[in-house]
Amino acid sequence: MTEGANSISKAAALAIPWPGPDSHKHNRGRLAVICGGPLQTGAARLAAAAGHRVGAGWVSLIAAPEAAVILACHETERLILERRAGAQLSDLCEGFDACVLGPAFGLSEAHAGDVLDLVTGFAKPLVLDADALTLLGRTGPEGDLWQAVRARTAPTIITPHAGEFERLAGDYAPDKKAEVSLALAQALNVIVVHKGAVTWVATPEGDLAFSDLATPFCASAGTGDVLAGLIGGLLAQGMAGFDAACAAVWLQASAANRIGPGLIAGDIVSALPAILNDLVPEELKRN
Ligand SMILES: NC(=O)C1=CN([C@@H]2O[C@H](COP(=O)(O)OP(=O)(O)OC[C@H]3O[C@@H](n4cnc5c(N)ncnc54)[C@H](OP(=O)(O)O)[C@@H]3O)[C@@H](O)[C@H]2O)[C@@H](O)CC1
Numbered sequence: 001m002t003e004g005a006n007s008i009s010k011a012a013a014l015a016i017p018w019p020g021p022d023s024h025k026h027n028r029g030r031l032a033v034i035c036g037g038p039l040q041t042g043a044a045r046l047a048a049a050a051g052h053r054v055g056a057g058w059v060s061l062i063a064a065p066e067a068a069v070i071l072a073c074h075e076t077e078r079l080i081l082e083r084r085a086g087a088q089l090s091d092l093c094e095g096f097d098a099c100v101l102g103p104a105f106g107l108s109e110a111h112a113g114d115v116l117d118l119v120t121g122f123a124k125p126l127v128l129d130a131d132a133l134t135l136l137g138r139t140g141p142e143g144d145l146w147q148a149v150r151a152r153t154a155p156t157i158i159t160p161h162a163g164e165f166e167r168l169a170g171d172y173a174p175d176k177k178a179e180v181s182l183a184l185a186q187a188l189n190v191i192v193v194h195k196g197a198v199t200w201v202a203t204p205e206g207d208l209a210f211s212d213l214a215t216p217f218c219a220s221a222g223t224g225d226v227l228a229g230l231i232g233g234l235l236a237q238g239m240a241g242f243d244a245a246c247a248a249v250w251l252q253a254s255a256a257n258r259i260g261p262g263l264i265a266g267d268i269v270s271a272l273p274a275i276l277n278d279l280v281p282e283e284l285k286r287n
């Protein structure tokens with residue numbers, strides 16, 4: 001089944017959107033990243049920074065007041081949108097072109113309600129990662145959340161690591177990673193980015209691609225949050241789901257490989273301009 005799968009190459013990243021003379025910050029893609037509690041803001045900040053670096057013109061972190069204050073101590077270029085008591089995430093995300101939900105978000109009943117609200121009420125491309133996937137795994141195929149994800153018409157991209165994948169689809173043999181990714185893509189009607197030393201990207205329509213490019217130094221806290229943010233940033237700029245996922249996987253791996261030993265997640269974000277500079281069309285180069 002995996003014989004037709006493409007290896008993700010530089011060509012995937014050459015397809016990313018670039019700004020033009022008519023670009024301004026509001027039409028280059030507006031990305032919302034949902035933040036968890038005040039002691040767990042780092043994951044969302046990594047995702048937001050990655051989405052910003054990859055070209056989204058306006059990136060907001062949405063957080064409850066206690067976490068918003070922490071964010072305000074850290075963030076310079078990202079906007080902070082305070083979520084007051086009773087406000088729905090789907091209302092706050094109106095006007096954004098894409099959203100990332102899950103990194104260090106939280107696993108309570110209230111968080112599960114928030115995930116259901118956004119999955120149902122946000123009619124734009126959505127990246128679900130980390131805790132959003134654990135919550136989805138808890139409800140299972142018969143649950144409201146699973147059914148709501150299936151019913152979405154806008155693209156949904158999920159980015160499970162092996163542990164999160166098993167919560168969604170059960171155990172699998174290591175040599176069946178491509179097959180189980182495709183099966184989950186179909187079962188959930190989502191694009192699956194099944195991470196690891198080999199990352200597989202699968203769609204409900206049967207598209208399949210893989211990457212084994214990334215250095216094992218990627219196995220470090222927060223690198224998956226960066227990937228989720230890259231996908232979100234590309235979706236916000238209008239890239240199609242499968243193309244955005246493949247481009248983000250290549251960009252994350254290439255930036256990580258440039259660092260190698262000593263890599264921590266934020267370095268991938270910092271290395272992105274050099275990687276992007278190798279891809280940018282000649283007419284956009286001013287250096
Ligand atoms: N800066 C920050 O604030 C950061 C915050 N973060 C946030 O922390 C929260 C927890 O994140 P998490 O990734 O540890 O997820 P979690 O649901 O606890 O599952 C972990 C368990 O799954 C299993 N497992 C099996 N295979 C695996 C694999 N390939 N890769 C990883 N795990 C694998 C393994 O179980 P074991 O095999 O050890 O029994 C492992 O113990 C989450 O909210 C996240 O967003 C992070 O993003 C980092 C930066």
Ligand SMILES: Nc1ncnc2c1ncn2[C@@H]1O[C@H](COP(=O)(O)OP(=O)(O)O)[C@@H](O)[C@H]1O
Nearest residue numbers: 161195196197215216218219221222223224225
């Ligand atoms: N051994 C490895 N070789 C290459 N890449 C890896 C390896 N282990 C993990 N990665 C990559 O590192 C990232 C880790 O993501 P994840 O486990 O979600 O981390 P976090 O939740 O801490 O951000 C993924 O993009 C994954 O593909």
